[in-house]
Amino acid sequence: MxxxxxxxxxxxxxxxxxxxxxxxxxxxxxxxxxxxxxxxxxxxxxxxxxxxxxxxxxxxxxxxxxxxxxxxxxxxxxxxxxxxxxxxxxxxxxxxxxxxxGIPNILHDSVPDGRDEVDNVEIRQWGEIPSFDFEPMDHVDLGEGKGFMNSEIAAKITGSRFMFLSGPLARLHRSLTQFMLDFHTSEHGYEEVYVPYLVNTDSLHGTGQLPKFADDLFALKGEHEYFLIPTAEVPVTNIVRDEIIDADKLPLKYTAHTPCFRSEAGSYGKDTRGLIRQHQFEKVELVQLVKAENSYQALEELTSHAEKVLQKLELAYRVVALCAGDVGFSSAKTYDLEVWLPGQAKYREISSCSNFEAFQARRLQARWRNPDTGKPELLHTVNGSGLAVGRTLVAIMENYQDKDGNIHIPDVLQSYMGGLTVI
RNA sequence: GGAGGGCUGGCUGAGCGGUUGAAAGCACUGGUCUUGAAAACCAGCGUGGGUUUGUAGCCCACCGUGAGUUCGAAUCUCACGCCCUCCGCCA
Structure with a gap:
C-alpha cells in the first residue's frame, strides 16, 4: 500500500x-x-x-x-x-x-518505460550459450526418454500441470535445493528458516497477494480460511508483520526452501509442456528486510546472490530490468534472471528479484526503531528466487545433455548426487 | 474430539465502570556523580490517525478481533480468533 x-x-x-x-x-x-x-x-x-x-x-x-x-x-x-x-x-x-x-506500487525512476515483456531491458549477460553438434532435445524428451519424468502419472494422481519425477532425476531435483540452501547460508549470510506452507488471509494481505489476486491462489476448504503459499515470500516476509526490529539486528536476511502452489488461472495455453509452468513447484527464496536507505543496494546484492547460483552451475543467463508495464503489483523495481534453454533456444525466467520499498511493510506494519529519533520507521522488503528449482532442473537437463540423451551432472552437484557424474 | 486457563506498551507484569494511555520493573535516552567505567540517583520514554507549512501545539482512537450494555468500558455481556495446560487420538 x-x-x-x-x-x-x-x-x-x-x-x-x-x-x-x-x-x-x-x-x-x-x-x-x-x-x-x-x-x-x-x-x-x-x-x-x-x-x-x-x-x-x-x-x-x-x-x-x-x-x-x-x-x-x-x-x-x-x-x-x-x-x-x-x-x-x-x-x-x-x-x-x-x-x-488496490493501488500498485510507484515505480522507481530507473525502471525503463514500456508496455510488456517485449520492452524489458537487458542489463548484462553471463556465460556462453552452449553449441551442440546435434539437435538438442528439450527437457521433456530427455526426461521421458530416460523414464525419469512422467506427466501421465502426475495427471492420474492429480491432474494437468503436475509432474512426476523418479530415480536420479528426482534426486537431482532434491540436490539442487540442498545446494542452493547450503550456498546461500554459507556464502551469502542468509539464515535458513522453515515456514508454514499454509497461510492466513492477513499474511496474504500483508505481502499483496490479496485482495487483488485471489484467483492465483489455491484456497483450502474447511474450518480455516487458509491458502497454499504461491511463494515463500508470503510466510517469510510475514515473520516481521507487526514487529518493531532493533536497528542492530538489520539487515535481516532469510532463505527458505518451500513448495509453491499457483492456480495459473488465465495461462491456459501457455507452457503446457513440461516443468516450466506447474501448479506445484519448488523454490529457494531469498528475503531481505532492510532500512530504506539500503534497499536498492540490497536489491543489487540479492540479485547477484541468485546469479551466483547460475554461475556455480555454469548456466548462461542474462539479467533483465522489467519495464514499467511488466513490473508486478507490489514491486517498485524488478530484475528477472533468464537462463538459456537450448530446448527452446531462448532465455526463460528462472528468478525474479524485487524491491518493494515500504509497500509491503506498510501493509505488514513491519518497522525498525531508528535510534537517532527513537521512532519506528517502515522497513523495506526485498526478495527474489534463488532459484526456482524446477526451472533450474530444466536448465541443467537441457544444457548438460549429450548426443545420446544423457544428462551430465554439474561439478558442484556431484557430491549431492553421491558422486554420480552422468544420468 | 473432551476439560480448563489466558490474551494489557519494545519485554515482564499491575489494574474497585469515572482525569487509567494505563502502576511497577526491565530495556532504552539524557543528566548528576567519577580520571574513566560500573553502581547509585534524577529526568524522559507507547502505537496509529486527524488537523496543520510543521518531527510545535491541539484533538481522536487503541489494553487479541468484532459487536453490545452505559452519560462513561482495559474493567460488564456476547460472538469469534489465537496461545497455553491436561485427557484422548496421532506422523
Missing part, C-alpha cells in the same frame, strides 16, 4: 507516476472521498471530544455527591449524532482503504 498521506497530498503526481504502469487512478473519486472523510472525521472527533468531556464531568459530579441528572439530560441528545457520524466515518474509511489496497 502506498502512503495514504502521499496519495492525497500529491494526488496528481501519484496518478501520473502510476500511468507509467498503465494504472489509471480515479483521481476524482479519491479526492471526493477524501474531502468527505476529512469533514466527517473532524465532525466525529469533535463529537467524541464533547462526549468525553461531559462524561468526565458527570464522573466528577457524582464523586462530589452532586445531582447528576441535569448533566445526563444534557448529554442525552449527543449519542445519536455521534453513532451516526462514527458509522459514516467507518464506511468512508473502508471505501478508501479498499481503493488504496
Amino acid at each position: 502506498l502512503d495514504p498521506k502521499l496519495v492525497r497530498s500529491e494526488l496528481q503526481s501519484v496518478a501520473e507516476k502510476l500511468q507509467r504502469r498503465n494504472h489509471e487512478l480515479d483521481v476524482k473519486a479519491i479526492s471526493q472521498l477524501e474531502e468527505k472523510r476529512k469533514e466527517v472525521q473532524i465532525r466525529t472527533q469533535n463529537l467524541q471530544n464533547d462526549r468525553n468531556t461531559r462524561s468526565r464531568s458527570i464522573g466528577k459530579a457524582k464523586a462530589a455527591g452532586e445531582d447528576i441528572q441535569p448533566l445526563l439530560d444534557e448529554v442525552a441528545s449527543l449519542g445519536e449524532s455521534l453513532t451516526q457520524a462514527e458509522s459514516e466515518l467507518h464506511d468512508l474509511q473502508q471505501k478508501l482503504n479498499s481503493i488504496y489496497m
Whole structure:
C-alpha cells in the first residue's frame, strides 16, 4: 500500500507516476472521498471530544455527591449524532482503504518505460550459450526418454500441470535445493528458516497477494480460511508483520526452501509442456528486510546472490530490468534472471528479484526503531528466487545433455548426487 | 474430539465502570556523580490517525478481533480468533 498521506497530498503526481504502469487512478473519486472523510472525521472527533468531556464531568459530579441528572439530560441528545457520524466515518474509511489496497506500487525512476515483456531491458549477460553438434532435445524428451519424468502419472494422481519425477532425476531435483540452501547460508549470510506452507488471509494481505489476486491462489476448504503459499515470500516476509526490529539486528536476511502452489488461472495455453509452468513447484527464496536507505543496494546484492547460483552451475543467463508495464503489483523495481534453454533456444525466467520499498511493510506494519529519533520507521522488503528449482532442473537437463540423451551432472552437484557424474 | 486457563506498551507484569494511555520493573535516552567505567540517583520514554507549512501545539482512537450494555468500558455481556495446560487420538 502506498502512503495514504502521499496519495492525497500529491494526488496528481501519484496518478501520473502510476500511468507509467498503465494504472489509471480515479483521481476524482479519491479526492471526493477524501474531502468527505476529512469533514466527517473532524465532525466525529469533535463529537467524541464533547462526549468525553461531559462524561468526565458527570464522573466528577457524582464523586462530589452532586445531582447528576441535569448533566445526563444534557448529554442525552449527543449519542445519536455521534453513532451516526462514527458509522459514516467507518464506511468512508473502508471505501478508501479498499481503493488504496488496490493501488500498485510507484515505480522507481530507473525502471525503463514500456508496455510488456517485449520492452524489458537487458542489463548484462553471463556465460556462453552452449553449441551442440546435434539437435538438442528439450527437457521433456530427455526426461521421458530416460523414464525419469512422467506427466501421465502426475495427471492420474492429480491432474494437468503436475509432474512426476523418479530415480536420479528426482534426486537431482532434491540436490539442487540442498545446494542452493547450503550456498546461500554459507556464502551469502542468509539464515535458513522453515515456514508454514499454509497461510492466513492477513499474511496474504500483508505481502499483496490479496485482495487483488485471489484467483492465483489455491484456497483450502474447511474450518480455516487458509491458502497454499504461491511463494515463500508470503510466510517469510510475514515473520516481521507487526514487529518493531532493533536497528542492530538489520539487515535481516532469510532463505527458505518451500513448495509453491499457483492456480495459473488465465495461462491456459501457455507452457503446457513440461516443468516450466506447474501448479506445484519448488523454490529457494531469498528475503531481505532492510532500512530504506539500503534497499536498492540490497536489491543489487540479492540479485547477484541468485546469479551466483547460475554461475556455480555454469548456466548462461542474462539479467533483465522489467519495464514499467511488466513490473508486478507490489514491486517498485524488478530484475528477472533468464537462463538459456537450448530446448527452446531462448532465455526463460528462472528468478525474479524485487524491491518493494515500504509497500509491503506498510501493509505488514513491519518497522525498525531508528535510534537517532527513537521512532519506528517502515522497513523495506526485498526478495527474489534463488532459484526456482524446477526451472533450474530444466536448465541443467537441457544444457548438460549429450548426443545420446544423457544428462551430465554439474561439478558442484556431484557430491549431492553421491558422486554420480552422468544420468 | 473432551476439560480448563489466558490474551494489557519494545519485554515482564499491575489494574474497585469515572482525569487509567494505563502502576511497577526491565530495556532504552539524557543528566548528576567519577580520571574513566560500573553502581547509585534524577529526568524522559507507547502505537496509529486527524488537523496543520510543521518531527510545535491541539484533538481522536487503541489494553487479541468484532459487536453490545452505559452519560462513561482495559474493567460488564456476547460472538469469534489465537496461545497455553491436561485427557484422548496421532506422523
